[in-house]
Amino acid sequence: MLTIKRFNTLSKELLAALVDLYQEAYRDDPTYAYRERKRIKSYLKWLLRHARGGFFVAFEKEKPVGFLALEEMAPAPEIHEIVVLPEFKGQHLAEKLMAEALSYLQAKGYSRVALWVGEHNLRAQRFYEKFGFKKIGKDGIWIRMEKNLQEKDLTSSHKTAKASSTSEREMVSSGV
Ligand SMILES: CC(C)(COP(=O)(O)OP(=O)(O)OC[C@H]1O[C@@H](n2cnc3c(N)ncnc32)[C@H](O)[C@@H]1OP(=O)(O)O)[C@@H](O)C(=O)NCCC(=O)NCCS
Numbered sequence: 001m002l003t004i005k006r007f008n009t010l011s012k013e014l015l016a017a018l019v020d021l022y023q024e025a026y027r028d029d030p031t032y033a034y035r036e037r038k039r040i041k042s043y044l045k046w047l048l049r050h051a052r053g054g055f056f057v058a059f060e061k062e063k064p065v066g067f068l069a070l071e072e073m074a075p076a077p078e079i080h081e082i083v084v085l086p087e088f089k090g091q092h093l094a095e096k097l098m099a100e101a102l103s104y105l106q107a108k109g110y111s112r113v114a115l116w117v118g119e120h121n122l123r124a125q126r127f128y129e130k131f132g133f134k135k136i137g138k139d140g141i142w143i144r145m146e147k148n149l150q151e152k153d154l155t156s157s158h159k160t161a162k163a164s165s166t167s168e169r170e171m172v173s174s175g176v
Contacts, residue, residue: 002093003059004100010048017064018044018057025066025083032118032141047080056100058084058093068097070105070113076146077105079115082124089123098131106149114146 010018019040026033034040047069048055054070054077066084070077079101084094105113115133117124119141128145137144
């Protein structure tokens with residue numbers, strides 16, 4: 001069973017498991033990823049600090065299989081990272097994480113959300129486009145994408161992902 005939980009702190013064990021997860025997720029194309037374990041660990045800690053509750057981890061049984069980190073910032077909240085294990089790509093897991101994050105931001109009243117994605121990371125770009133993210137700019141190797149959270153015509157995959165994620169997972173706030 002898939003469970004998505006929100007975290008404010010990470011145990012040493014979970015942090016180590018997320019470093020493994022990150023390395024696995026970027027295994028096939030590490031172009032835009034950190035490679036050293038130590039660097040990844042400090043990146044994850046940075047994400048957690050900035051997320052202030054917007055750090056979502058998906059578990060299959062007890063095993064972490066994906067995570068998403070966002071930051072509530074001006075002028076628009078930002079999705080800093082989303083990764084899933086290679087064997088969970090194309091399995092709607094990333095869609096469920098994204099649907100959870102978008103609902104979280106919508107419930108807080110935000111009207112848009114933005115992110116940066118590598119110019120050659122076409123799979124991730126396709127993934128974001130499915131959720132209605134649009135390319136709005138470019139800075140070097142990074143493409144800026146933004147999504148209007150108020151639009152009514154959300155993609156069908158967003159609706160599907162949200163519907164199934166609601167029945168398949170429980171939301172747990174760590175309350176730490
Ligand atoms: C980005 C990521 C979270 C998306 O999750 P996913 O499960 O792979 O997403 P999807 O399966 O919905 O794929 C998105 C789109 O990529 C395309 N795609 C599918 N298989 C693909 C493949 N083998 N190669 C390239 N593109 C592919 C499809 O167009 C798909 O859209 P569709 O469902 O309409 O056909 C995941 O691929 C991942 O963890 N990637 C590594 C980390 C990363 O790059 N994170 C993004 C940082 S900005």
